[in-house]
Amino acid sequence: MAVVSQQWVQRRPVWLRDTQVFRRRAVTFIQRAFTYIVLIDIAFVFLVPIFYILATSLKTAQDLTDPTIVWIPSGFFWINYPLAFLAMNYPRSLSNSLWISLGSAFGQTVSCAFVGYGFARIRFPGRDLLFALVLFTFLVPPQTIIVPLFILYKNLGWINSYNPFIVPSFFGHGLKGALFVVVFRQFFKTQPWELEEAARIDGASAFATWWRIMLPMSTAAIVVVFLFSVVWHWNDFFEPFIYLNRMEHFTLPMRLSVLSPSLDQVTGGQAGDLFNEALVMAAVFLVILPPLAIYMFTQRFFVESIDRTGLVE
Amino acid sequence: MKMRVTRKEPQLAVAGAGVGDTAATAPVRRRRRMTLSVQRTLEGYFFVSPWVLGFIVFLAWPLFQSFFLSFHELQATSLSDLKFRGIDNYKEAFFIDARFLPRLRDTLQQNLLDVPVIMIFSLFSAILANQKIKGVMGFRAVFFLPLVIGSAQVIQQLFSQGVGGAVLSRGVNVQELAFQYLGPDAASGVEQLLNRLLFVLWKTGVQMLIFLAGLNSVSPVLYEAARVDGATDWDRFWKVTLPLLSPVILVNLVYTIVDSFTDTFNQVLQYIQQTAFAGGFRLGYAASLGWIYFAIVFIILATVVRVTNRYVFYAGERNS
Numbered sequence: 001m002a003v004v005s006q007q008w009v010q011r012r013p014v015w016l017r018d019t020q021v022f023r024r025r026a027v028t029f030i031q032r033a034f035t036y037i038v039l040i041d042i043a044f045v046f047l048v049p050i051f052y053i054l055a056t057s058l059k060t061a062q063d064l065t066d067p068t069i070v071w072i073p074s075g076f077f078w079i080n081y082p083l084a085f086l087a088m089n090y091p092r093s094l095s096n097s098l099w100i101s102l103g104s105a106f107g108q109t110v111s112c113a114f115v116g117y118g119f120a121r122i123r124f125p126g127r128d129l130l131f132a133l134v135l136f137t138f139l140v141p142p143q144t145i146i147v148p149l150f151i152l153y154k155n156l157g158w159i160n161s162y163n164p165f166i167v168p169s170f171f172g173h174g175l176k177g178a179l180f181v182v183v184f185r186q187f188f189k190t191q192p193w194e195l196e197e198a199a200r201i202d203g204a205s206a207f208a209t210w211w212r213i214m215l216p217m218s219t220a221a222i223v224v225v226f227l228f229s230v231v232w233h234w235n236d237f238f239e240p241f242i243y244l245n246r247m248e249h250f251t252l253p254m255r256l257s258v259l260s261p262s263l264d265q266v267t268g269g270q271a272g273d274l275f276n277e278a279l280v281m282a283a284v285f286l287v288i289l290p291p292l293a294i295y296m297f298t299q300r301f302f303v304e305s306i307d308r309t310g311l312v313e
Numbered sequence: 314m315k316m317r318v319t320r321k322e323p324q325l326a327v328a329g330a331g332v333g334d335t336a337a338t339a340p341v342r343r344r345r346r347m348t349l350s351v352q353r354t355l356e357g358y359f360f361v362s363p364w365v366l367g368f369i370v371f372l373a374w375p376l377f378q379s380f381f382l383s384f385h386e387l388q389a390t391s392l393s394d395l396k397f398r399g400i401d402n403y404k405e406a407f408f409i410d411a412r413f414l415p416r417l418r419d420t421l422q423q424n425l426l427d428v429p430v431i432m433i434f435s436l437f438s439a440i441l442a443n444q445k446i447k448g449v450m451g452f453r454a455v456f457f458l459p460l461v462i463g464s465a466q467v468i469q470q471l472f473s474q475g476v477g478g479a480v481l482s483r484g485v486n487v488q489e490l491a492f493q494y495l496g497p498d499a500a501s502g503v504e505q506l507l508n509r510l511l512f513v514l515w516k517t518g519v520q521m522l523i524f525l526a527g528l529n530s531v532s533p534v535l536y537e538a539a540r541v542d543g544a545t546d547w548d549r550f551w552k553v554t555l556p557l558l559s560p561v562i563l564v565n566l567v568y569t570i571v572d573s574f575t576d577t578f579n580q581v582l583q584y585i586q587q588t589a590f591a592g593g594f595r596l597g598y599a600a601s602l603g604w605i606y607f608a609i610v611f612i613i614l615a616t617v618v619r620v621t622n623r624y625v626f627y628a629g630e631r632n633s
Contacts, residue, residue: 118360148378171367
C-alpha cells in the first residue's frame with residue numbers, strides 16, 4: 001500500500017503537486033462552471049416558451065386540464081395543426097406576411113444603403129443637420145403621426161393594400177428605417193477609402209462608385225439589415241392593424257387575435273368544442289415557424305454581424 | 314474623420330481637374346475647382362434626397378398635421394368636418410379625461426422599472442456571451458431568439474396562459490416568501506417584477522447585440538496592460554470595460570427608452586389607438602394625446618442624454 005501511494009505521490013499530475021497551480025486551475029474551473037450555469041439559465045429563459053408552445057400544441061383537451069401533464073402530452077395529438085392552418089387561412093396570410101416583410105425589407109435595404117452612403121462618405125453643407133433629423137425620426141412614436149398618415153393613405157386609396165408598408169420603405173423610412181440608415185452609415189464609415197478613391201480618379205460617378213464598388217463590399221451589412229427588417233416587419237402589429245382591416249389582407253400574427261371567430265367560420269360553428277389553448281399554441285407555432293426557419297439558416301449572420309458590420313465604431 | 318478629409322480633398326481636386334480636360338488654363342481650373350465642391354454637394358444631396366423626400370411626406374408633414382389636428386375636433390366618420398377647439402383637447406387630456414393620466418403614470422412607472430432591468434440584463438448576458446469559451450456561439454444563437462420570434466401577438470398569447478412568472482419561480486413560492494419577510498408592499502412589488510421579468514428579458518435582443526459589438530471593439534491591449542498592472546477581473550470590468558463601453562451604454566439607453574415607450578403593449582399608445590380608431594374615432598383628440606406623449610418622451614430622452622453624457626468617456630478616436 002505504502003509503495004503504491006509513494007509512487008502515486010511522485011507521478012501525480014502537476015496540478016496536484018503544486019498548490020499554486022492547483023489554486024489557479026480550481027479558480028478557472030469554478031469560473032467556467034459558473035459561467036456555463038448562468039449561460040444555460042439565460043438560454044433556458046429564451047427556450048422555455050418555444051418548448052411550451054410545442055408541448056401545449058400537441059395536447060388534447062383532457063391533457064390541458066390535467067395538472068400532472070406539463071411538458072409531455074399524453075399522445076401525439078397533431079390535429080390542432082391542420083385546424084389552425086385552416087382557421088388562419090394560412091396560405092393567404094402567409095403570402096400577405098411575406099409580401100409585406102420581404103417587400104419592405106428590400107426597400108429599406110436598398111434605400112438605407114444609398115442614403116447611409118451619402119451620410120457616411122460625402123461632405124456637403126447641412127449634412128450634420130440632416131443626420132440629426134434622421135435620429136429625430138427614430139424618436140417619434142408612430143402613434144403620434146398615425147392619424148395624418150391614415151388620412152393620407154386613405155386619400156391615396158392605399159388602405160387594405162401593401163403600399164403603406166412598402167412605399168415608405170423605399171425612401172428609407174417605414175419601420176425603424178432611421179436605425180438602418182444609421183447602421184449603413186456606421187458601416188460605410190469603417191470601410192477603407194482606397195478603392196473608392198481609385199474609382200473616382202478613374203472617372204466613376206458617385207452613383208457608380210456606390211453601386212459597383214461599395215455595395216458589393218457590404219454584403220455583411222446588407223444581410224444584417226435585410227434580416228432585421230424582415231423579422232421586425234413580420235412581427236409588427238400596430239401599423240398592420242390600422243392599415244389592413246379586411247381579414248383577407250391580415251398578416252399571420254394578426255390572425256391570432258381573430259382565431260376563435262375564424263375557426264367558427266371554417267368548422268361551421270363548432271369552435272366552442274375545438275377552440276382551446278392547444279389550438280392557440282399550434283397557431284402560434286405556425287406563425288413563428290417561418291422566421292424561425294429563416295433564423296436557423298441565417299443565425300450565423302446574426303451572431304457574426306457583431307464583428308462584421310462595425311456597428312459600434 | 315477630419316484627418317481623412319483633409320487628406321482627401323487635394324487628391325480629388327487634382328482628380329477633378331484631370332478628368333477629360335486637355336486645355337486647362339489657370340482661370341478655368343479655378344472655376345472647375347468651384348464646380349467640384351458644388352458637384353460634391355450635389356452628389357451629397359443626390360444620395361440623401363430619397364430620405365429627405367420621405368421625411369417630408371411620411372414624417373414632417375404628418376407631424377405638422379397632427380399638431381394642427383390637435384387643436385381641432387375631427388371625427389373619423391366625417392373627415393371634412395373640421396372644427397377649431399383651441400387648447401381644449403389638451404385641457405381635456407389633463408383635467409377631464411379620467412383615463413389618460415393614470416395610464417400615463419403607469420407607463421412611466423413601468424418603464425422606470427423596465428429600462429434599468431433591460432440594460433443591466435443585456436450587459437450581463439453580453440459579457441457572458443463574449444467569453445472565449447467553447448459553445449459560446451450556440452448560446453449567442455439562442456440569446457437572439459427573442460429578436461426573431463418576439464412578436465407582440467405571440468408574447469401576448471404566451472403570457473395570457475401564464476408562462477410569465479411561473480417559469481422563473483418554478484417550485485418556489487417567491488410571493489409568499491416576500492410577503493413573510495418583507496411585508497405586503499414588497500410582496501406585490503416582487504409579484505409585479507416576476508411577472509414582468511420574463512416579458513422584459515424577451516426584449517433584450519438588440520441591446521445585447523449592441524453591447525456585444527461594443528465589447529468586441531474594446532482593444533485587448535488594454536486588458537493586457539491592466540493585467541500586467543495586477544488588476545483583478547472585477548477591477549478590469551469597472552476600470553476598463555465600463556468606461557470604454559460608456560458611449561455604447563448611452564446609445565443603448567436611448568434605444569431602450571425609445572423602444573419601451575413605443576412598445577405595442579404600452580397603455581397610453583393603446584389608448585391613443587382606441588381613441589382614434591376603435592370606438593372613439595376622435596382623431597383630433599387622439600392627435601393631441603399623441604403630441605403630449607411625444608413631448609414627454611422627448612423631454613425624458615433629452616434629460617437622460619444630458620445627464621448621462623456627463624459620465625460618458627470618449628476615448629480619442631472613437632469620438633468621430
